[in-house]
Amino acid sequence: MLQQQQQPQPKDFEVQPNCPDGISDLHFSPTSELLAVSCWDGNTRIWEVMPNGSANAKVEIAHGAPSLCVRFSADGSKLFSGSADKTGKIMDLTTGQTIQAVQHDAPFRCVRWLNYGNTNGMLVTGGWDKTLRYWDLRQPTPAHVAQLNDRVYAMDSMQNLLVVGCANREVVLYNLNNPQQSVKTLESPLKFQTRTLACFPDARGFAIGSVEGRVGIQYVEAKDNGLNFSFKCHRDDKNIFSVNSIQFHPVLGTFSTAGSDGGFNFWDKDSKQRLKAFPVTGIPIPCSAFSRTGNIFAYAQSYDWSKGVDGSLQGTKHQVMLHATKDEDVRPRPAKGKR
Template sequence: MSFFSSATASTSTAAAATPGDLSKDIEVQQPPTDSISCLAFSPTADILAVSSWDNGVRAYEVMASGQTAGKFMYNHDQPVLSVCWSKDGTKLFSGGADKLAKMYDVSTGQTTQVAVHEDAVRHVRWVDQANVLATGSWDKTLKYWDTRQQQPVATVQMPHKVYAMDIQYPLLVVGTAERNVCMLNLQNPTQIVRTIQSPLKHQTRCVACFTTGDGFALGSVEGRVAIQVVDEKITNQNFSFKCHRRDSPGTKDQGQVYAVNDISFHHQQGTFSTAGADGVFTFWDKDARSRLKSFDSGLNPISATAFNASGTAFAYAISYDWSKGHTGNVTGHPNKIMLHPVKEDEVKKRPPKK
């Protein structure tokens, strides 16, 4: 696609220290009318799925020019909190506050209920190797579903409400309330391998598994990210760092601290993005422990992010993130989805430090 592929030209090393360029970013037309909760690109095409608090699930096709066109839409009865695709791109799954997960068949246009919980379905993730849908809920359970059956294949009790969840086979990581983090091996999916207390001091906001499936990045409301490996023999590789903070010049305090709302890994490079309530998204190299490039979209929160399958585009949603509760959802808050053409040097891994 010309819009994306032309953006992969290298930039100068000197430019690495300058703020990222957003001038070529393109706004998705006809976005949701309320806060955007999740973004997910199809693994097989440049089709972006979006879930939102207006009860809708929308999909947009991204043209070669970077312009977008609505592809399809369907609804839940209450806000939709999560979307994900099947590996072949033929099915889209969604979960929401109506306690249900639904499946949309791209070829037929039909929507089917495929899961039900006793409370909101906070996250949905497809497990291609087992041909099941994993759902994490505020009812303190993780469930696996064969979409052809009404009852779950298996149920795993979680320590508390599910706040964050991600999968990179065979690793499944669940972050719950009370700062619990549970690790499961999907080759034995009903057994929690290990539960730890988050190394971060405050509420877990998001989690994303490494592309290699041997660790994960954890984000919290305190403007901090923790990098964690699964292997207990190499926990010396674990570390955390501050991000999404605005300094107060001339003072000794730490300034404004913002929630880390989303983390997304670049499929080819293994580098990752963080996006926060400060309206900034940043690309990082965890192995070099360095920041690659930061982009400031303004003062409104970035609520969700996603790289496309080829890693040449980065979608980010500018909308209210509920970090200030109901009172913060003021009239006139923007709901925008932007597409950033990714330059190679913005996400390319740095040489290892000697």
């Protein structure tokens, strides 16, 4: 009897042209196949991902300093790009016009468009000036400024939930029914610096990752606290790597992690198991994103500054890769031992 040979994993597509400097953030449009990429060379670039996996360069937003965060609006008509020059710009994708829209007193780090209740169509930005700022873009000044205890390192929102991770391992939660007042402040369940976080698709909680190669699954309501847990990842026998990016699949609710080891994995938090592990390349992955249907997983290969200036090597290649997801790799599974 002949033994069936295992088919090799299809190669991921490399987006061309490559970025000339480090890559800081990725985001897919929720309404089209556009992919935005922010870069340390001071530019945010937009590519259109084609059905065959290739990508066509479209337009750019130029800053006077590194571009650190990007986000498409919910209707896909606008793209926000925040920079280390303390300004945020918005491109209208229907006209191609770009305006300077918002400002912080220190570099931007995070941005989200809000589309819940009274915040519908508003923008929230988090910066290294230890503030969270809500913007009604019809006005030149913030609608509200929330003072935080430290710099914003990570942020995400889903439905009525906004979660902000700060430099001091503090995590601040907001209910967008009343966005001007935080509802809870807690210490990260992880012992070291927060690197990334992502809200659950049902807004019942969030996943948080740190520089210690660990992820925490955290529920908001006290009645769900028994479901909280953490697990180790992005480690080998000798090294512990930073978890740089957590992304939830937009349809299935499973999630990915990507880290400084150059590897990414798909997980199911409900059955507490890893669905798929991919080969570690050794080139750090600083950021990643699922497309609107989840059929494409984009990830950057670029230095992530996890080892400071000493770890930055001249000649390092900075690239965005497109991985076609397989259903069996991202679909939830029953907990082990249950059928």
